Amino acid sequence: MSSFKDIHHQRISHMTGSKSTTMTESDEVLPKTPNDKEAFARLLWINQCYEAMPSSSKMVVFDQGLLMHKAFNGLLAQSTRHVLLSDPDFGGKLDGILSVTDFIKVMLKIYRERTKCEKESTELDMTQIANEEIGNLSIRQYRELVKKEGNLRPLVSVDASGSLLDAACILAEHRVHRIPVIDPLDGSALFILTHKRILKFLWLFGKHLAPLEYLHKSPKELGIGTWSGIRVVFPDTQLVDCLDILLNKGVSGLPVVERETFKVVDMYSRFDAVGIALENRLDITVKEALAFKSQGGPMKNDERVVSVRDNESFWKAVNVLVDHNVHRLCAVNEHGGIEGVISLSDVINFMVVQPGSHLRNITAPKKHWARHHTGDMNDKELREILLTNAANFEHESSNSSSPSNSALPSNQNSYSKPPTHHH
Amino acid sequence: MGNNQSGGPDARYGGPNDKAGLRRHRMMSETAKIAGQVLPNPDGGPPMIFDDGNEDKSGECPVVFRWSFTQNAQPRVVHIVGSWDNWQTRIPMVKSTNDFSTIIDLQPGQYEYKFQVDGSWVVDDNQGKAQDVHGNENNMINIQDSDFAVFEALDEDFQSSTAGEVLRGESESTKNHDTPNDRELEKLRSFTQEIPSMDMLRKAAGPPVIPPQLMQVLLNKETPESCDPNVLPEPNHVMLNHMYALSIKDSVMVLSSTQRYRKKFVTTLLYKPV
Numbered sequence: 001m002s003s004f005k006d007i008h009h010q011r012i013s014h015m016t017g018s019k020s021t022t023m024t025e026s027d028e029v030l031p032k033t034p035n036d037k038e039a040f041a042r043l044l045w046i047n048q049c050y051e052a053m054p055s056s057s058k059m060v061v062f063d064q065g066l067l068m069h070k071a072f073n074g075l076l077a078q079s080t081r082h083v084l085l086s087d088p089d090f091g092g093k094l095d096g097i098l099s100v101t102d103f104i105k106v107m108l109k110i111y112r113e114r115t116k117c118e119k120e121s122t123e124l125d126m127t128q129i130a131n132e133e134i135g136n137l138s139i140r141q142y143r144e145l146v147k148k149e150g151n152l153r154p155l156v157s158v159d160a161s162g163s164l165l166d167a168a169c170i171l172a173e174h175r176v177h178r179i180p181v182i183d184p185l186d187g188s189a190l191f192i193l194t195h196k197r198i199l200k201f202l203w204l205f206g207k208h209l210a211p212l213e214y215l216h217k218s219p220k221e222l223g224i225g226t227w228s229g230i231r232v233v234f235p236d237t238q239l240v241d242c243l244d245i246l247l248n249k250g251v252s253g254l255p256v257v258e259r260e261t262f263k264v265v266d267m268y269s270r271f272d273a274v275g276i277a278l279e280n281r282l283d284i285t286v287k288e289a290l291a292f293k294s295q296g297g298p299m300k301n302d303e304r305v306v307s308v309r310d311n312e313s314f315w316k317a318v319n320v321l322v323d324h325n326v327h328r329l330c331a332v333n334e335h336g337g338i339e340g341v342i343s344l345s346d347v348i349n350f351m352v353v354q355p356g357s358h359l360r361n362i363t364a365p366k367k368h369w370a371r372h373h374t375g376d377m378n379d380k381e382l383r384e385i386l387l388t389n390a391a392n393f394e395h396e397s398s399n400s401s402s403p404s405n406s407a408l409p410s411n412q413n414s415y416s417k418p419p420t421h422h423h
Numbered sequence: 424m425g426n427n428q429s430g431g432p433d434a435r436y437g438g439p440n441d442k443a444g445l446r447r448h449r450m451m452s453e454t455a456k457i458a459g460q461v462l463p464n465p466d467g468g469p470p471m472i473f474d475d476g477n478e479d480k481s482g483e484c485p486v487v488f489r490w491s492f493t494q495n496a497q498p499r500v501v502h503i504v505g506s507w508d509n510w511q512t513r514i515p516m517v518k519s520t521n522d523f524s525t526i527i528d529l530q531p532g533q534y535e536y537k538f539q540v541d542g543s544w545v546v547d548d549n550q551g552k553a554q555d556v557h558g559n560e561n562n563m564i565n566i567q568d569s570d571f572a573v574f575e576a577l578d579e580d581f582q583s584s585t586a587g588e589v590l591r592g593e594s595e596s597t598k599n600h601d602t603p604n605d606r607e608l609e610k611l612r613s614f615t616q617e618i619p620s621m622d623m624l625r626k627a628a629g630p631p632v633i634p635p636q637l638m639q640v641l642l643n644k645e646t647p648e649s650c651d652p653n654v655l656p657e658p659n660h661v662m663l664n665h666m667y668a669l670s671i672k673d674s675v676m677v678l679s680s681t682q683r684y685r686k687k688f689v690t691t692l693l694y695k696p697v
Binding site: 050053054055056057058059060061062063065066067070071073074078079080083086088160183188189190191192 | 641642652653654655656657658673674675677682684685686687688689690691692693694695696
């Protein structure tokens, strides 16, 4: 376990990058009181989104002319939950995000329409309907459908030079999990900032803030997470009902609990729905869907349920979230029964967004180690510096040619001396 | 050929052979001294280009004439006159550190010449001498074609060398330590209007191969499953700003390119229908 943690730590350092510059102590970051709840917010406030960027990352962009079923094949091939959308009619401008949520919506829509057809006693081939619907729908056409229903959201992005606190607040305002980070100079996308990445940043660079007293209270005491009205599904729940909750109730994952004991046996998330939906098998129960998922899933079954005891500390919960790389935790009692659900957005809202909202209107202090070095400049700035240096070099060369010009008259004077008389 | 410039022919000058010429020679020397002090060019006109009147100069050989002096007896001006133009033109010689010299193109044959040093006619004792029919002593030189055979000898050496054979496209199989490489061959070749034959084109090598480091595609490298799937290994710098394409499958084209942003790297993939 310790060796795993060491590897995990190295991986996080690699993913987050710029560790040496950000780890420097600063008066703005150190907690002012043992219960200073703004410390983590100030940590994000003085750091740019660039600092949370991986050293080397992948960015997937889909052309809007792509057909939907090919788009989701690409989504699976790249093992990513979200891609940016590019409009070829506007020079490849980025104008949207496609995620697994959109895919679930498409499948549910097709399922509902098929149900209507069945009610009308029309004997149509289910596979044929699904394939025709998917095959004929391009991303652009799908987005026009969403627009008519009034659900299309404009693309929200942040600049790489913006503060992480701003990004976290924007995520909370728009109730989304991800936001693209844009190069402010040319508008190209650099990476997608997620709640998960923000939490890793907080955990990695905020460990020295762990002595804060409130971090050792339990999440329930602090009011973090959902402790009443928890949405759960049972193994015999119909999958379409499960997907309906995932789409319309604003949750991204559901604990699967036993009916009698409410013991947590599994989790079902939106991403899990992608594989099953490609098979056009929505007429199954959650238990059957989980069986299908476990065949192709990379994680073992016992590792899929990530939980903490309901009386453990908040900082412990944060560590478990970071270590297991999940979006949510189940808080369970001594019998394994579910007591609450703690999600990434709950944690980040408590640590950063609520205490730090008032900081957004104040300009962050300039870090002395954040001054521009050659390595920090982009290609455009480097090219300008090289051209300026070349111009200066030519100017100095023309100045140095003047002394050689002044040498010529003296040489001519030596030639024009009166000749010696020959006796 | 600027060395052949002269003050122009002097009609009064009859050459050093007769006594009347000698007397007038002394008078001219005194006049030249006076003129030299007043005017840079005694004739007052622009210098004339030396022209021996021969239209065909293909057989002429460049001959170097030299008048040496010591540091304690440096003459001010030296001219040379010779039988190549029937003693008509006084050719000024160019001063250098230890001598005066000039180059005159002459047909092969025997010639007599004399130097005029600071107005005095002088024969160089270190060069060949001869007496003319009147008993006067002059310097003498014999120009032969064989004196310039060294250039032809060098050319023959080159033609028989390995580089010469390679340039002509011969001896394809044998290689030795003298065989020039491509860069050395490039210097030996000259540009012509000749169109190379098909055989020569077939012998030419193909385009250079791709550098091996570019074959290591960043997206083909495996990352641990537990890792964030959007995180990649750091690329080699030579891989930046190149475009990679996946084979078109199912009417979808996938392109990727890696760019640097400050100290970090972004690999962008574009899925596009075709």
